[in-house]
Amino acid sequence: SQTIHQWPATLVQPVGSPLSLECTVEGTSNPNLYWYRQAAGRGLQLLFYSVGIGQISSEVPQNLSASRPQDRQFILSSKKLLLSDSGFYLCAWSLSGLGWQYFGPGTRLTVT
Amino acid sequence: GDSVTQMEGPVTLSEEAFLTINCTYTATGYPSLFWYVQYPGEGLQLLLKATKADDKGSNKGFEATYRKETTSFHLEKGSVQVSDSAVYFCALSGMGNQFYFGTGTSLTVIP
Numbered sequence: 001s002q003t004i005h006q007w008p009a010t011l012v013q014p015v016g017s018p019l020s021l022e023c024t025v026e027g028t029s030n031p032n033l034y035w036y037r038q039a040a041g042r043g044l045q046l047l048f049y050s051v052g053i054g055q056i057s058s059e060v061p062q063n064l065s066a067s068r069p070q071d072r073q074f075i076l077s078s079k080k081l082l083l084s085d086s087g088f089y090l091c092a093w094s095l096s097g098l099g100w101q102y103f104g105p106g107t108r109l110t111v112t
Numbered sequence: 113g114d115s116v117t118q119m120e121g122p123v124t125l126s127e128e129a130f131l132t133i134n135c136t137y138t139a140t141g142y143p144s145l146f147w148y149v150q151y152p153g154e155g156l157q158l159l160l161k162a163t164k165a166d167d168k169g170s171n172k173g174f175e176a177t178y179r180k181e182t183t184s185f186h187l188e189k190g191s192v193q194v195s196d197s198a199v200y201f202c203a204l205s206g207m208g209n210q211f212y213f214g215t216g217t218s219l220t221v222i223p
Binding site for chain 2: 006032034042043044046049051090092094096099100101102103104105106108
């Protein structure tokens with residue numbers, strides 16, 4: 001069966017510090033991968049998605065970036081965090097033709 | 113473009129009450145439709161799905177029917193429990209690899 005992991009589960013970082021969040025999928029190949037952000041009490045905002053290694057599409061211009069160094073690994077990064085980057089970050093995967101997404105447990109990021 | 117609109121919350125119900133959360137969509141082509149549930153502090157879980165018109169998705173006592181004529185996919189449950197308290201998201205997958213989510217509806221069930 002397929003599983004999706006995210007780490008860390010929680011993170012508190014000062015403004016201006018770097019960020020690296022990791023997402024890994026097991027049990028499937030060539031997944032489409034997605035990063036979402038959820039602000040407190042709000043809906044989902046799609047940040048990035050990837051259909052293959054090295055292929056990243058950005059939905060929202062910002063100080064975040066994403067990379068996909070391996071087929072089942074998706075990394076969200078920032079060189080300098082802003083207060084507005086605080087939120088709940090969710091990784092998700094799907095397969096072309098499958099039609100639905102599976103979500104990871106999320107990372108709670110607080111920028112102080 | 114494709115989009116999903118769901119009823120604003122929060123919704124507060126007494127245990128064993130009937131639940132309806134409205135969801136309508138706009139899409140080109142023939143999207144698949146989903147309901148996801150998010151418990152506090154957790155990721156989203158797929159609750160049910162419907163991939164074509166007139167399909168009924170069901171799971172854990174929840175149901176939703178894909179109505180193409182009204183472009184709707186309303187979530188219903190006949191008797192809610194305290195454990196159903198969560199945020200519910202309506203979503204669709206359209207052309208390509210794009211997914212579109214509603215803004216979420218918070219449900220609180222009181223004993």
